[in-house]
Amino acid sequence: MKNIDISFITINYNSSSFTIELINSILIQTKDIKYEIIIVDNASKYEDLNNLKEFIKEIKDIKLVENRINSGFASGNMLGVNSASGEYYFFINNDCKILNNSAKILKDFLEENNDVALVTGKVLDEKGGFSSSYKQFPHLIKELFGNSIQRIISKNKFPSNKINLQINSQVEVISGSCMFFDSNIFKQIGGFDTVFFLYCEEEDICKRVWDFGKKVYFVPNAQIYHKSGGSSSKNFEMEREFYISYYHLLDKYYFIGSKILLKFSLLIKLFFRIFKKKNGLKIFLSFMGGFSKKNSLRYLQQLRDVEE
Structure with missing residues (x-):
């Protein structure tokens, strides 16, 4: 070999x-x-x-x-x-x-x-x-x-x-x-x-x-x-997926006090995005729900059949 x-x-x-x-x-x-x-x-x-x-x-x-x-x-x-x-x-x-x-x-x-x-x-x-x-x-x-x-x-x-x-x-x-x-x-x-x-x-x-x-x-x-974005489309679900991952990153590396401050900072940013971005309100509501992992795109995937 x-x-x-x-x-x-x-x-x-x-x-x-x-x-x-x-x-x-x-x-x-x-x-x-x-x-x-x-x-x-x-x-x-x-x-x-x-x-x-x-x-x-x-x-x-x-x-x-x-x-x-x-x-x-x-x-x-x-x-x-x-x-x-x-x-x-x-x-x-x-x-x-x-x-x-x-x-x-x-x-x-x-x-x-x-x-x-x-x-x-x-x-x-x-x-x-x-x-x-x-x-x-x-x-x-x-x-x-x-x-x-x-x-x-x-x-x-x-x-x-x-x-x-x-x-x-x-x-x-x-x-x-x-x-x-x-x-x-x-x-x-x-x-x-x-x-x-x-x-x-x-x-x-x-x-x-x-x-x-x-x-x-x-x-x-x-x-x-x-070619940024060439292999994926940008939509609400993809944007929410980013924040789901971001929350996992925070939970993995930060103590409770730092996490609270970082999430509060994100709250302010996402609140003002309600009035500026197409999906601003939907993302803000997802924030209020804690960007739960249960909403990850991972759980929307289906097992593909074997090709005949």
């Missing part, structure tokens, strides 16, 4: 056209490393799944994992990990495209920096402009008073997503659309928390990397295009 340097892992959900573009970009741009591509299909419609199957049938080193239920981002990626044998895991959204030999760039960076376990590249938007590759964890001071005050007070001077970094830089949280992991560290920290169905997985896993004693970095020489 040959050694694999990198396992690309991506999720397809009724968006095979994006997945095919991602695969093509990997095949064109990735050089001088041994890699495999693992696609987890999260119970797409048969037409979409068969379109993907037809495309990949002649391509070597591609594994298609068929999930009969849409298990979301974290669980879907963990299903991909079950089939991965790479020294590094490159989790990448299927609505991304590799613009250069970014996998090797990120691999080389990790090999040269043993104190780093997780990196991302420069994520670009449709116009070639800098998109958000990194952000900060929802610290209490930041949520109450803003990024500027938080950076003045905090001993960890992590850059906000409003700063366009041009050099290799230590960051607190990276985008879930492009996460390049040392597989050994990923395994030791337990991988993605599958309680998250969608959203906030990156905040959670980046914090666990830091808590494990390793660093998270942004490496701008690696460039990736991301």
Whole structure:
């Protein structure tokens, strides 16, 4: 069995056209490393799944994992990990495209920096402009008073997503659309928390990397295009899902006093959004209901029948 340097892992959900573009970009741009591509299909419609199957049938080193239920981002990626044998895991959204030999760039960076376990590249938007590759964890001071005050007070001077970094830089949280992991560290920290169905997985896993004693970095020489929202639609249910995940994040990492203040801050923000946003009132009412996990999209998924 040959050694694999990198396992690309991506999720397809009724968006095979994006997945095919991602695969093509990997095949064109990735050089001088041994890699495999693992696609987890999260119970797409048969037409979409068969379109993907037809495309990949002649391509070597591609594994298609068929999930009969849409298990979301974290669980879907963990299903991909079950089939991965790479020294590094490159989790990448299927609505991304590799613009250069970014996998090797990120691999080389990790090999040269043993104190780093997780990196991302420069994520670009449709116009070639800098998109958000990194952000900060929802610290209490930041949520109450803003990024500027938080950076003045905090001993960890992590850059906000409003700063366009041009050099290799230590960051607190990276985008879930492009996460390049040392597989050994990923395994030791337990991988993605599958309680998250969608959203906030990156905040959670980046914090666990830091808590494990390793660093998270942004490496701008690696460039990736991301069609934000290409693999999911924006609606009330998706927006509510974000806050369900956000509440789980708060419950996981904050003591009662901090949680109360953070939720009070959110109350103020969501109240004023009633008058500004289309779904403002519905989201505010969901807040009053505590963004219960029982309303998660996870519980609306149905097991797909086996194709005859």
